[in-house]
Amino acid sequence: MDGLLTCKIKTQLSHWIGKDSQFILLYKLSRDGGSAKKFHDVCDNKGPTVTIYYNTDNNVYGGYLSDSWRTFRSNYSTDNAAFLYKLYTTGNWKPVKFPHIQGETHLEKISSGPWFYSLPSFQTSIKVDEKSLSNFYSLSTSDFFDGQRFDMKGETAQSVANAHNNVTDLEVYLVKEFLPDEELQSPWRDSKGWNLQVVQELKDSIASYEPLEEMKIPEVNILLIGQVGAGKSSFLNTINSIFKGEISFRACTGGAENSLTQKFHKLLVRDLSTKKYLRFRICDTSGVKEGATIINEDIGFILDGHLPNQYKFELDSGASTKTPGFVKEPTVKEKIHVVVFIIDGSNVSFLSKDVVKKLKEIKSLVIERGIPHLVFLTKIDEICELVSDDVSKVYKSKTVRDAVNRAADLFAIPRSNVLPVKNYEKEHELQTSINILALLALRKSLMFADDFLENQCELKQENMEALNKQD
Template identity: 45%
Template sequence: MKFVVIKTKVGLLEKFAELQRTDNIFETDRDKLQLSSWFGKECHFKLLYKISRDGGSPQTFHNLCDNKGPTVTIFYNTDNNVYGGYLSDSWRNGPAEPWREPPVWKSKTLDSLKEFIRSFQPKEELNVPEVNILLVGQVGAGKSSVVNTINSVWKGEISSRSWAGSSEHSLTTSFTKFRISDPSTGTYLKFRLCDMRGLEETMDVKSEDIAFLLDGNLPNKYKFNPAARATKDTPGFIKEPTMKDMIHTVVFVIDGSNVEVMPDGIIKKLKDIKEMLIERDVPLLVLVTKIDKVCSDVDKDVEEVFFSNAVKKTVDKVSDIIAIPRSHVLPVKNYEKERTLQNNICILAMEALKQALLFCQDFLENQS
């Protein structure tokens, strides 16, 4: 039996027919015209895979056929009979069902998420005008890129509010509280993304500084000193912080592409911070970044994220390392190589932000 897969750009194929056995896609133009007539429009076919040419390896099949859009499959047997079928979705080398319910990848979904975030408002009686979300992660994990990605979604263009890139040590050296504006209203949204120095095994942030951050003692623009912790004599130190100064949710940002080789010292630091959060009843959310480097299918199409076994395993691994529910671990893709905004990247970012705001709301309700 010979087996070929060809790519087509048309809709539903309702009939199958006998085709001539051939080393090309079709032996004559008649066969191509016959298929086109069943589709109801002229079709342009491209040969993707042929078992006599490419071999019978499942891996080869998926390498050549995955994420190519609708395809027609044709089987030739030794009796010169021909069978075929049409697949309206792309082939994919992964579970038939998503490992987590994916969003609807439409503009309406993004608009709905942005409307929720736009209308988010902390309770007035708590005197908290905007919630504080602290981003914590290893150097290079993408903390600052999370800030830039979220700001880009609202700005409508690729933006750079915070330094991002590769470096031996953290590019972020100060505690910075970023406000994000909504161009449609001309006002700031009711949250601040708080960036801090990246975690390192050597030039690390002092545990005392992190405790001061959580409790609201350290001022905006406080510059971290790896050699010495902050004290009550530090310029701008807030001796009697109120609820509005505190951190309301912490987000760990973890590089999904190096989870397996994350240094023990970084893991210990994250677990130590988690213990501080438990003591203060501060919620914890985890963002897994660089999912495009975890899975080549996701690199080609971000919408494959919840069908990717590799991403699922990474989320499970992070959940096990941090010891939190998997539902609190969200895969995201930061803007890095892209020059224009993409709905799927924006939707993942806004879903993560929405969850962080809901966690902030939980924290504030526990204080009332």
């Protein structure tokens, strides 16, 4: 069983430690069991370690020791270079380092698991809480983030961990000198190549795409759904850039905590080489965020084609038949033909319960209507140094492969329906590998849209045959 560390977390921890570091998994609570003896057997006298707690509310926090863990009968020790930290707060990236200020830092006791002053774990042994349906471990909260030994910078146990230490897992990593991310010997997904010829073939295929003729619609509608900041609008900009021939930022993007997309946008993309619009619309929506997101009724209206372009989302109230532009009897033309869930690859393992619940509710609405759906996994350069240096290495990255597998498990879809993409963000020029991943993802969306239209066509024919029989 692999650890949950992403490139993003490794980079942040390395920055705090003060050097580029490699992290080797020594102990994993869910894999090795909640035994203090087992923890000491695999972690003692190994050197610097980082311990990571994965809280049930998608809070991720932990501690670093520059010394080795050791075993004594009962002894608190002091490591002046030790620190505590938090990385995610309810699934949102909010890294803060809590440096040591005074006194002892950690407990070196034979009957204790990894135990920091202000961040305890367990004594002797611990098992999954059998009373819970969530399979968590209820760890100690003794002196929990109390600020006595570490500078909490105004944070508390409430702001760091929702005031509890119930975890789905706990991991201890050995910290060593940095080595490059693992490159697999064989790619985990086939590729036709990473050259301009492949880019042109994909562009030609998409530019010549036409919706199923029998349905008589001008273009298919591709709906983008995802968490705030995952890159929905950035994907639109990436596709627009590719067909424009230069980097463009048609849709507003950014790292705001609240979604920058406040309206329902149905956007066409023009192929600059032919000056013609392509036969699809990318439909952008407000991002999913804990405590503030699109209501399910609005999602249903969008899927069914009721809501007009430029409809403004309201968090406390949804659309109705009285909404200006509301389409009371939508045809196949107005409906959504394929749904793409945009997921941030750098925190796919740390999505909050509320965000996951909302995404699954939306998926249920999509399935009820028989609409095909897939996942685009974004920010793959942030989870793997190998891919950050060379996007064409994406199918040889173990880290990206594992993230794809996690996303597939989360959405209960085949792994082939999870497409890694890297949006244009910091680049000033188009890059072949980035273009290929985006075009592959878009082409698969169009294929899925055709599947939906085929089903609608068959349904239409069956209804006509049933009417003819009645006559």
